[in-house]
Amino acid sequence: MKKFIMPAFASMAVLIVSCDGKEKPETKPQASTSSSDIILARVDGEELTLNEIKYQFPPEVWEQLRGKDLEDAVETWINTQLLAQKGTRMGLGSDPSVEAVVQFRTADAIARRVLEIEIKEINAVSQAQIDSAYAVEKDNYRLDKERLRASHILLKTLEEAEAVHGRLVKGDDFASLVEDYSADRKSAASGGDVGYFSEDQVDPAFAAAAKKLKVGEFSGPIKIANGFHIIMLTDRQESGSSVDSLEVKARIAELLTMSRQNELFNLLLESLRKEAKIERVSVPELDFAPKGEPE
Numbered sequence: 001m002k003k004f005i006m007p008a009f010a011s012m013a014v015l016i017v018s019c020d021g022k023e024k025p026e027t028k029p030q031a032s033t034s035s036s037d038i039i040l041a042r043v044d045g046e047e048l049t050l051n052e053i054k055y056q057f058p059p060e061v062w063e064q065l066r067g068k069d070l071e072d073a074v075e076t077w078i079n080t081q082l083l084a085q086k087g088t089r090m091g092l093g094s095d096p097s098v099e100a101v102v103q104f105r106t107a108d109a110i111a112r113r114v115l116e117i118e119i120k121e122i123n124a125v126s127q128a129q130i131d132s133a134y135a136v137e138k139d140n141y142r143l144d145k146e147r148l149r150a151s152h153i154l155l156k157t158l159e160e161a162e163a164v165h166g167r168l169v170k171g172d173d174f175a176s177l178v179e180d181y182s183a184d185r186k187s188a189a190s191g192g193d194v195g196y197f198s199e200d201q202v203d204p205a206f207a208a209a210a211k212k213l214k215v216g217e218f219s220g221p222i223k224i225a226n227g228f229h230i231i232m233l234t235d236r237q238e239s240g241s242s243v244d245s246l247e248v249k250a251r252i253a254e255l256l257t258m259s260r261q262n263e264l265f266n267l268l269l270e271s272l273r274k275e276a277k278i279e280r281v282s283v284p285e286l287d288f289a290p291k292g293e294p295e
Contacts (some may be wrong), residue, residue: 040053044081044085119268125257130252141251158228192232199211215235216232216233
């Protein structure tokens, strides 16, 4: 996760989280019907709401922000607040370097919101466009190597893995055992599914065990660095076979969206440049000598 940016403190986020010890906020989250009112933490009266933390992430990241990742984000905010409040008491709110960063980041945040409104929110690619592109391109989407799809149960010890494997042999449901016992909580939400992968994309021991299975079969405990895995093969796609249409269409939608957004971005900037008076000032001692006439 990733691309976590807290205002004016992005570069220190990881460092601060790792240094915060085990102290937790005393205030409990408060339930509410509105996400803007759900309070996640307080520091000396300053509150962090669910909506405020959501705005620090792109939508695709926020949608996956749960559990430990959300805890880390909140702890980063707490650490930032502690230091920022100390800085305010030191009078740093009017420090020129702080004011410059605030001004730049404010402009950047506004610019990003403009792009969301002008480009992302009103220029979605239609299903008809996706289907039309798929009809033309579908034969070009073929696998250049075998792909497997698997689900797994991750256990910390061999004893745990053998016990769970024994229950599978007796006929217990794989997905139920994933939910109850797997240490990989991210994949547990989807029955242990890890998606499609080629042999060179996963641990060699994991790949070797998966390749030996028929679809629907499960392995015994496989030792890998992070524990013991029980693997069930759920699909096998041979080299040269067509990629699933839903997967291809998702990729086509992504490419069409990127292309359209880039086109609109350039048109928007071109229009704004025509309306604005832009001046570039040469600074010889900095070897800064912009070419071209003022816009």
